[in-house]
Amino acid sequence: MKRFLLYFFAISVCTLVLPRLPRAFSEEEPEDMIHVLQSADGTVYELSVEDYVLGVMQSAGFDYGDETMKAIAVALRSSVKYCETFHPVHQNAAVCDDPDCCAAFCTDVFSEKAIRAVAETAGKILLYGGSPAACPTCEDAGTRTESCEALYGVPLPYLVSVAELYPGAPEVITAAGSSVLALFGDPGAQGEPTFACDRSGRVREVWLGEQTIDGQAFASAIGLPSLLFTAESDGETFTFTCYGVGDGVGLSRKGAAAMEDNGFSWREILAFYFRGTEIASFL
Ligand SMILES: [Zn+2]
Numbered sequence: 001m002k003r004f005l006l007y008f009f010a011i012s013v014c015t016l017v018l019p020r021l022p023r024a025f026s027e028e029e030p031e032d033m034i035h036v037l038q039s040a041d042g043t044v045y046e047l048s049v050e051d052y053v054l055g056v057m058q059s060a061g062f063d064y065g066d067e068t069m070k071a072i073a074v075a076l077r078s079s080v081k082y083c084e085t086f087h088p089v090h091q092n093a094a095v096c097d098d099p100d101c102c103a104a105f106c107t108d109v110f111s112e113k114a115i116r117a118v119a120e121t122a123g124k125i126l127l128y129g130g131s132p133a134a135c136p137t138c139e140d141a142g143t144r145t146e147s148c149e150a151l152y153g154v155p156l157p158y159l160v161s162v163a164e165l166y167p168g169a170p171e172v173i174t175a176a177g178s179s180v181l182a183l184f185g186d187p188g189a190q191g192e193p194t195f196a197c198d199r200s201g202r203v204r205e206v207w208l209g210e211q212t213i214d215g216q217a218f219a220s221a222i223g224l225p226s227l228l229f230t231a232e233s234d235g236e237t238f239t240f241t242c243y244g245v246g247d248g249v250g251l252s253r254k255g256a257a258a259m260e261d262n263g264f265s266w267r268e269i270l271a272f273y274f275r276g277t278e279i280a281s282f283l
Contacts, residue, residue: 032123032283034084037093039101044093050118052095053077055105057114068256069117070266074279075135075251078125081282082132121266123283126274128158133277135159135270141252142228142244143167143201145273150198151249158274159250161200165272166258171242175222180238183221184211195231202227202248250274 032049053076062072084094095102126133134156138145141164148159181189189208196205196215203215204227215227222240229242244252251273259269267279 034080034095035088035093037090037096039096039098049077049080050122051107052080052105054110054114054118055107056103057117058106058110059099059104062253063111063113064253064257065260066113066117067260067264067266067269068253069113070121071251071256071269072137072253073114073117073121074124074126074266074270075137075274077121077123078133078135081125082134085132087134123281124279125282126158126270126277127280128156128274128277133158133274135274135277136250138244138246138248138250138252140168140226140245140254141248142170142226142242144228144248145250145252145255146198146200146202146248148249150200150202150204151247158276160275162273162275164252164255164258166255166262167243168254168258171225173222173224173240173242175238175240177233177236177238180222180233181208183213183218184208186211192233193231200228200248203229 033046034049034052036045036047036052037043038045053073056076057069057073062069064072080094083089088094089102090096097104126135134148136159144163144167145161147155147161149155150161180193181191184193186209189211191208194207195203196207198204203218205215206213206218218224219227219229224240224242226242226244226246226248228244228248229240232239232241244254251269256269256273259272264272270277270279
């Protein structure tokens with residue numbers, strides 16, 4: 001579900017007569033069906049939301065405690081209902097099965113843990129202002145999550161940056177000063193780069209003299225796991241102290257697991273990451 005937020009203004013025209021995939025999980029009413037584009041051949045299928053959520057969780061290999069798994073299931077279900085209702089990623093389907101676009105999903109073998117998480121939250125989604133909420137999850141937000149506005153330029157009041165309750169230890173990565181300065185395209189580059197951060201502390205740009213490097217390009221070149229890092233230099237070596245993995249938007253799965261370890265329920269985890277939302281059922 002990486003890119004669906006990029007399609008906020010897409011318009012869906014669902015006029016096809018759609019075949020149905022075998023339903024692996026539930027036999028609920030037609031209202032829980034979504035349209036899924038099979039990327040291999042362009043076919044659009046109808047699939048139950050419950051089967052889709054279960055398939056995505058299984059395909060991603062999520063293996064957390066029960067409360068975290070249930071929170072993830074509700075977040076996924078909310079996002080797909082959001083796409084189906086407002087902003088389908090594809091012209092005639094809410095989502096597709098391409099992991100580089102939406103998310104891969106299995107349709108056959110499922111873990112007991114995933115089945116339990118989906119079954120025990122069946123039909124439950126998050127609403128904001130009475131409408132389904134877009135609820136992405138990320139691997140590890142480090143010390144605080146990123147806002148939707150900072151990453152996508154779209155402000156969503158329930159998808160703001162929040163400080164993690166139980167942040168993990170940072171990862172320290174070093175790089176030779178010469179290799180860092182070489183990134184600026186000037187063999188004789190000298191001096192101390194300036195790291196320009198957004199409100200969550202993520203480095204969005206790195207400046208050196210007249211040169212500017214995009215934060216993501218800088219992190220990728222150095223091999224930093226996220227944009228949430230600080231840098232120190234002793235003149236010879238840069239030391240980067242890095243927090244989290246990936247973009248950090250939405251529910252941090254590692255952060256949620258730590259909340260569960262400290263007694264938080266799936267409802268409390270969702271309320272923490274998706275501010276001002278309420279749990280409802282569409283079944
Ligand atoms: Zn897609």
